[in-house]
Amino acid sequence: MNIAVIIAGGVGARMNLDIPKQFISVNDKPVIIHTLSAFQKHPSVDAIEVVCLEGWHETLKAYAKQSGITKLQWVITGGASAQESIRNGVFNLEGKCEPDDIIIIHDGIRPLVDDAVLSDVIVKCQQYGNAVTSLPYNEQIFIADDDISTTKYIPRETIRRVSTPQAYKFSLIDEKYHEAFEQGIGISGSSYANTMMADLGVRLYFAAGSDKNIKLTTKDDLEMFRAYLMRRKENYDA
Numbered sequence: 001m002n003i004a005v006i007i008a009g010g011v012g013a014r015m016n017l018d019i020p021k022q023f024i025s026v027n028d029k030p031v032i033i034h035t036l037s038a039f040q041k042h043p044s045v046d047a048i049e050v051v052c053l054e055g056w057h058e059t060l061k062a063y064a065k066q067s068g069i070t071k072l073q074w075v076i077t078g079g080a081s082a083q084e085s086i087r088n089g090v091f092n093l094e095g096k097c098e099p100d101d102i103i104i105i106h107d108g109i110r111p112l113v114d115d116a117v118l119s120d121v122i123v124k125c126q127q128y129g130n131a132v133t134s135l136p137y138n139e140q141i142f143i144a145d146d147d148i149s150t151t152k153y154i155p156r157e158t159i160r161r162v163s164t165p166q167a168y169k170f171s172l173i174d175e176k177y178h179e180a181f182e183q184g185i186g187i188s189g190s191s192y193a194n195t196m197m198a199d200l201g202v203r204l205y206f207a208a209g210s211d212k213n214i215k216l217t218t219k220d221d222l223e224m225f226r227a228y229l230m231r232r233k234e235n236y237d238a
Contacts (some may be wrong), residue, residue, distance in 0.1 A: 001046045001101045002122055003093065004039040004071075004165075008032050008060070008108030009053050009078020009085040020053050021216055022108045023060075027229050029067065031216060032060065034111035036069045036170035042118050049074040050108070051089040069088075083187045083196065087177045090170075102126065105193050106165040109216040112228065116214060120208040125167035128205040132194050134160040135209040160206060163213060176200055191235055 008022045019087040039045045048071045050062050057075045064072045076092050078085035102125050124131030137159045143152040180186045186196030
């Protein structure tokens with residue numbers, strides 16, 4: 001079984017809006033429903049769990065029912081950080097998953113994930129036990145010696161941009177979240193499932209990514225999302 005765990009526990013402070021950004025309506029549909037729709041329509045996704053901001057569970061369920069998101073099986077409360085939210089989502093699946101089931105972690109505010117990316121991350125996880133969506137990095141990266149200068153850089157051909165979706169066999173991700181929180185490894189600051197795995201010595205395997213798979217962090221990102229939806233509608237109507 002392939003289960004999508006959608007992380008939607010943030011408050012979206014950088015948007016400066018009255019509601020969490022995952023519930024902002026774009027083209028008469030909340031962002032989170034745009035995201036869930038991609039997993040709903042993918043034939044290899046069997047079930048969906050949403051780790052949701054407290055107080056928004058019933059709102060999410062109502063939107064999902066209205067939008068035909070029939071794969072949604074669990075809505076649980078997130079934590080104080082992304083890592084706590086992912087942990088909550090993984091631990092909730094204990095007793096519900098087999099060791100070889102694939103858990104697909106995805107940000108609820110990345111609504112433009114497409115079928116090819118989802119398919120590849122699932123296939124790579126089946127092959128290697130884990131897979132992280134990735135892209136080449138096309139800018140130069142320099143390491144600061146101090147506040148005003150540098151003499152060192154990282155060759156860009158040696159680095160990759162990694163985001164979500166990410167996929168892990170259930171036995172691996174469940175074991176490593178227990179280990180991480182018991183030992184306090186890979187759970188602070190901006191840590192995520194992938195960085196935690198690396199901190200715990202797990203080799204990660206790259207899957208295909210997409211430049212359009214943007215994270216909606218600012219109002220400018222929302223405008224980019226609206227523009228993409230408009231272009232897609234125009235292409236369908238042409």
